[in-house]
Amino acid sequence: MQTTLDQTKARALRGTIRIESAVKVYGNPQNGVVAVDHCSLECPPGEISMVVGPSGCGKTTLLNAIAGFHSLTSGAIYLDDEMLCGPGKPKADPGSDRIVVFQNGALFPWKTNIENVIFGPVMQGKLAVKEAKDKARTMMAEAGLSGIENDYPGQISSGVRRRVEIVRALMNDPKVLLLDEPYRALDSLTKSVMHESLLETCYRNRITVFFITHDLEEAIFLGDQVVIMTSRPCRTKKLLKIDLPHPRDYSIVTSRRFRELMDETMDAVHEEAMKAFELGEREG
Amino acid sequence: MASDAEMGAMDRHRAQGPSAAPDASTSFGGYRMQIETALYHFKNWLRSPRPYLMVLGFILLIGFWWLSVEVWKLPRFAGMPGPTAVVREWLSREPMFGLSFYTPDYYVHILTSLQRVFIAFVLSTVIGIPLGLVIGWSRTAREYIFPVLEMLRPIPALAWVPLAILMFKSSEGPVIFLTFLPAFFATTLNSMLGVHSIDESYFRAADCLGASRWQVFRHIVVPGALPFVFTGLEISIGLAWFSLVAGEMIAGEYGLGYVIYTSYTMVSYPTIVIGMITLGVVGYVSSSIIRSVGVFLMGWRTRELGLGGQ
Numbered sequence: 265m266q267t268t269l270d271q272t273k274a275r276a277l278r279g280t281i282r283i284e285s286a287v288k289v290y291g292n293p294q295n296g297v298v299a300v301d302h303c304s305l306e307c308p309p310g311e312i313s314m315v316v317g318p319s320g321c322g323k324t325t326l327l328n329a330i331a332g333f334h335s336l337t338s339g340a341i342y343l344d345d346e347m348l349c350g351p352g353k354p355k356a357d358p359g360s361d362r363i364v365v366f367q368n369g370a371l372f373p374w375k376t377n378i379e380n381v382i383f384g385p386v387m388q389g390k391l392a393v394k395e396a397k398d399k400a401r402t403m404m405a406e407a408g409l410s411g412i413e414n415d416y417p418g419q420i421s422s423g424v425r426r427r428v429e430i431v432r433a434l435m436n437d438p439k440v441l442l443l444d445e446p447y448r449a450l451d452s453l454t455k456s457v458m459h460e461s462l463l464e465t466c467y468r469n470r471i472t473v474f475f476i477t478h479d480l481e482e483a484i485f486l487g488d489q490v491v492i493m494t495s496r497p498c499r500t501k502k503l504l505k506i507d508l509p510h511p512r513d514y515s516i517v518t519s520r521r522f523r524e525l526m527d528e529t530m531d532a533v534h535e536e537a538m539k540a541f542e543l544g545e546r547e548g
Numbered sequence: 549m550a551s552d553a554e555m556g557a558m559d560r561h562r563a564q565g566p567s568a569a570p571d572a573s574t575s576f577g578g579y580r581m582q583i584e585t586a587l588y589h590f591k592n593w594l595r596s597p598r599p600y601l602m603v604l605g606f607i608l609l610i611g612f613w614w615l616s617v618e619v620w621k622l623p624r625f626a627g628m629p630g631p632t633a634v635v636r637e638w639l640s641r642e643p644m645f646g647l648s649f650y651t652p653d654y655y656v657h658i659l660t661s662l663q664r665v666f667i668a669f670v671l672s673t674v675i676g677i678p679l680g681l682v683i684g685w686s687r688t689a690r691e692y693i694f695p696v697l698e699m700l701r702p703i704p705a706l707a708w709v710p711l712a713i714l715m716f717k718s719s720e721g722p723v724i725f726l727t728f729l730p731a732f733f734a735t736t737l738n739s740m741l742g743v744h745s746i747d748e749s750y751f752r753a754a755d756c757l758g759a760s761r762w763q764v765f766r767h768i769v770v771p772g773a774l775p776f777v778f779t780g781l782e783i784s785i786g787l788a789w790f791s792l793v794a795g796e797m798i799a800g801e802y803g804l805g806y807v808i809y810t811s812y813t814m815v816s817y818p819t820i821v822i823g824m825i826t827l828g829v830v831g832y833v834s835s836s837i838i839r840s841v842g843v844f845l846m847g848w849r850t851r852e853l854g855l856g857g858q
Contacts, residue, residue, distance in 0.1 A: 333752055358755035370753035374771035374848045383767070384757035416848045436757065 279439035279472035281307040286339035288325050299325045301497035312473040314487035318540035322498030323476045331364045332356035362440045363433035369425050371417040377428050378413040384436040423454040443475045484525050492532050495540035502532045629818040637818040645816030660802040665788045668727035676732045680739025685769050701733045705791035723795035730791050731784035738780025742773030778842030789831040
């Protein structure tokens with residue numbers, strides 16, 4: 265199994281995210297709320313990095329900075345060798361090399377599923393509508409999403425909507441997928457199906473994934489590494505390499521190694537959760 | 549999973565793997581399907597108590613009118629035209645006060661009013677929607693325009709009458725201007741609110757997917773604001789009829805507002821009611837048309853609301 269991992273790494277030489285002492289202060293720089301405090305982190309190419317921390321700890325702030333929705337107060341973020349934001353350029357430009365899958369989903373409800381999927385390449389003028397539709401049909405079929413192309417997102421279940429959204433992202437051949445608790449609103453049965461389908465997608469596309477969650481089991485099941493964040497201000501508290509063999513399926517959740525990893529991370533996460541609770545941070 | 553057509557919609561959506569084959573019957577694009585759905589809903593409507601309640605509502609209103617004017621002759625109601633008087637006048641081939649279903653003038657009045665409302669409504673839509681969308685979308689435009697609009701908006705159409713007469717030379721100009729104004733404010737404001745109602749994540753997703761500023765406007769702002777825009781148009785056509793009457797009372801030789809006002813001065817009371825009811829019916833029909841256009845254009849929304857979560 266170790267060979268599979270090595271192959272994965274060899275093929276995916278692109279898509280390293282490097283965050284160097286990122287700081288984000290909301291409001292007045294002198295006495296505002298410090299959301300992220302000198303946070304450094306590296307997400308290796310083609311791997312799934314799970315970012316775990318209590319709600320409202322500043323994980324999303326970090327993701328927004330990578331995606332280019334927000335500026336950083338100081339520090340830098342690199343994608344491979346390119347500086348996304350850093351000294352002299354506080355805010356990254358949003359781009360189709362880093363695509364976000366949102367917590368509540370952001371498929372355009374006024375477009376059919378296939379129109380959503382082809383949106384990226386067609387807007388950028390990379391593909392004509394017809395070519396894009398052909399490609400979309402193939403990719404949707406690969407993801408098990410045939411038959412819903414001409415439905416609207418409102419007609420399909422929320423789990424399927426997430427998968428369509430991931431296909432919409434993959435159509436752009438991004439280096440990085442940024443997922444912000446995408447499965448938070450799903451029931452646990454649907455969630456487990458989503459997890460396996462996401463892993464399959466990652467095996468197929470060799471893509472770097474930056475995945476925010478507060479579900480420890482989800483983090484260990486999906487992740488190649490789990491980064492535990494401190495409660496606000498957000499900083500890396502503990503980085504754990506997950507050595508569970510690939511490809512994974514849900515049977516490993518009951519394995520001894522999985523339990524050991526859970527134990528190893530549980531204390532750290534619990535401590536931060538308690539801190540956040542005492543601070544009375546609101547959900548967000 | 550072999551026979552996809554046999555699977556329920558739910559199962560199909562949960563289907564795993566590439567074995568789920570395309571299923572033509574799930575395409576909602578066909579007009580036949582839409583007509584069938586409409587017929588189905590219509591039949592259900594007829595079977596439900598709702599249409600009879602609607603009829604009952606009208607019967608109660610007319611019954612109260614009839615009793616209070618013609619039977620009980622309540623103190624202040626005695627001089628008013630009763631329903632039988634109005635209906636007799638309305639259906640008469642030789643109406644006592646000159647206006648009924650059989651007189652060409654009746655239709656000239658309706659058409660004149662319709663034409664004025666139509667012109668004012670089209671103008672308010674053509675100017676109001678783009679203006680509202682731009683104010684909603686661009687912060688700079690909002691800073692310039694919004695405070696001015698908010699200052700002008702509370703001024704009622706009637707207060708514009710003197711200026712309208714001074715501004716426009718023709719007799720049609722002031723009437724159309726007065727009809728246009730409130731409709732325009734309603735459309736603009738609702739279009740702006742429509743843009744504000746769009747979830748921020750749609751804009752972010754479009755940014756991620758590499759859409760240009762104009763593409764965001766075309767593919768996110770316009771369709772996203774559409775539900776509010778149509779609410780605005782429904783309000784706007786109502787307001788147009790509303791202020792049309794004010795306009796027609798000051799100017800013109802024709803129009804339903806003119807009919808109502810001159811009938812009062814000429815003491816032809818049944819004609820007043822004929823004018824009022826006609827105005828109500830024409831106004832109701834025009835709002836319904838706008839609503840149907842909206843429903844047709846926003847098929848995605850009806851489906852989302854009707855089939856939400858599935």
